[in-house]
Amino acid sequence: MRVLITGPSGQLGRALLESLPEGVQATGLDRKSCDLANPAQSRAIVLAHRPDLLINAAAYTRVDAAESERDAAYQANAEGPRVLAEAVAETGGRLIQISTDFVFSGNQSRAYLPHDQPNPLNVYGASKLAGEKFVLDRLKGVAVVMRTAWVYSSHGNNFVRTMLRLMATRDSVCVVTDQIGSPTWARSLSKAVWAAASRPDINGVLQWTDAGVASWYDFAVAIQEEALVRGLLTESIPIKPISAADYARESPTAAARPQFSILDLESTKDMLGIEPAHWRTNLRVMLDELVASPLSGSFE
Numbered sequence: 001m002r003v004l005i006t007g008p009s010g011q012l013g014r015a016l017l018e019s020l021p022e023g024v025q026a027t028g029l030d031r032k033s034c035d036l037a038n039p040a041q042s043r044a045i046v047l048a049h050r051p052d053l054l055i056n057a058a059a060y061t062r063v064d065a066a067e068s069e070r071d072a073a074y075q076a077n078a079e080g081p082r083v084l085a086e087a088v089a090e091t092g093g094r095l096i097q098i099s100t101d102f103v104f105s106g107n108q109s110r111a112y113l114p115h116d117q118p119n120p121l122n123v124y125g126a127s128k129l130a131g132e133k134f135v136l137d138r139l140k141g142v143a144v145v146m147r148t149a150w151v152y153s154s155h156g157n158n159f160v161r162t163m164l165r166l167m168a169t170r171d172s173v174c175v176v177t178d179q180i181g182s183p184t185w186a187r188s189l190s191k192a193v194w195a196a197a198s199r200p201d202i203n204g205v206l207q208w209t210d211a212g213v214a215s216w217y218d219f220a221v222a223i224q225e226e227a228l229v230r231g232l233l234t235e236s237i238p239i240k241p242i243s244a245a246d247y248a249r250e251s252p253t254a255a256a257r258p259q260f261s262i263l264d265l266e267s268t269k270d271m272l273g274i275e276p277a278h279w280r281t282n283l284r285v286m287l288d289e290l291v292a293s294p295l296s297g298s299f300e
């Protein structure tokens with residue numbers, strides 16, 4: 001199977017390339033070769049490669065900046081996927097579009113089902129939802145939208161690496177305690193994406209995160225505990241719980257965030273025949289990767 005992957009240097013793109021299944025020939029398309037803000041270039045490269053599958057892991061992800069950079073967010077997250085979908089329709093391949101829990105408002109108290117009505121709170125979520133719709137409308141029966149949440153890895157900018165840096169340099173940290181989600185290791189997400197890639201009979205909206213739930217505060221506490229055991233941190237500091245409202249007053253952000261980001265995985269598990277590991281189990285594996293890395297002491 002010939003696969004093109006956009007966003008190869010991102011958390012998921014890197015994980016996908018590091019976990020290629022047998023028989024898959026993958027090419028990563030960085031921004032220089034496939035800029036989602038350049039429709040002609042994006043279309044041309046898909047037509048030139050004619051992949052069996054295109055995995056679109058590229059996106060505009062600066063959630064707060066998107067509020068003032070609406071056009072840029074929509075170009076990358078909505079128009080870009082539309083152009084890719086149209087090109088894939090011409091070549092006869094499949095497309096897996098990576099999406100987000102931010103398509104939902106987070107105002108309910110049960111896990112979001114794939115068919116629940118989206119209602120994004122911010123420009124980023126709205127732009128990703130528009131991209132979902134373009135892909136599913138243009139590639140009916142052959143496209144997959146894979147929603148996920150709270151992704152992290154041993155590379156790039158993410159909550160785990162940010163917490164490790166702050167815990168190593170500050171006397172204390174304040175972390176929001178009333179926003180709930182499922183931390184998701186990028187390698188776990190890549191496993192689900194490759195499982196979907198191997199099943200051309202599957203289409204529509206799938207959802208994948210690690211198992212279990214946590215607040216950002218719970219996640220931060222676990223990060224510190226596990227990092228201390230592994231010597232990634234040398235001493236414990238106080239982690240102070242704070243409400244999202246109080247945090248916003250102290251450190252205002254442009255974009256609203258969903259308070260409840262749990263995605264229901266049951267239909268995806270049934271279709272793909274795989275089970276997610278608990279988020280804390282995967283956190284341990286990721287931190288072990290940092291220990292083994294020569295750059296493990298740097299979280300910039």
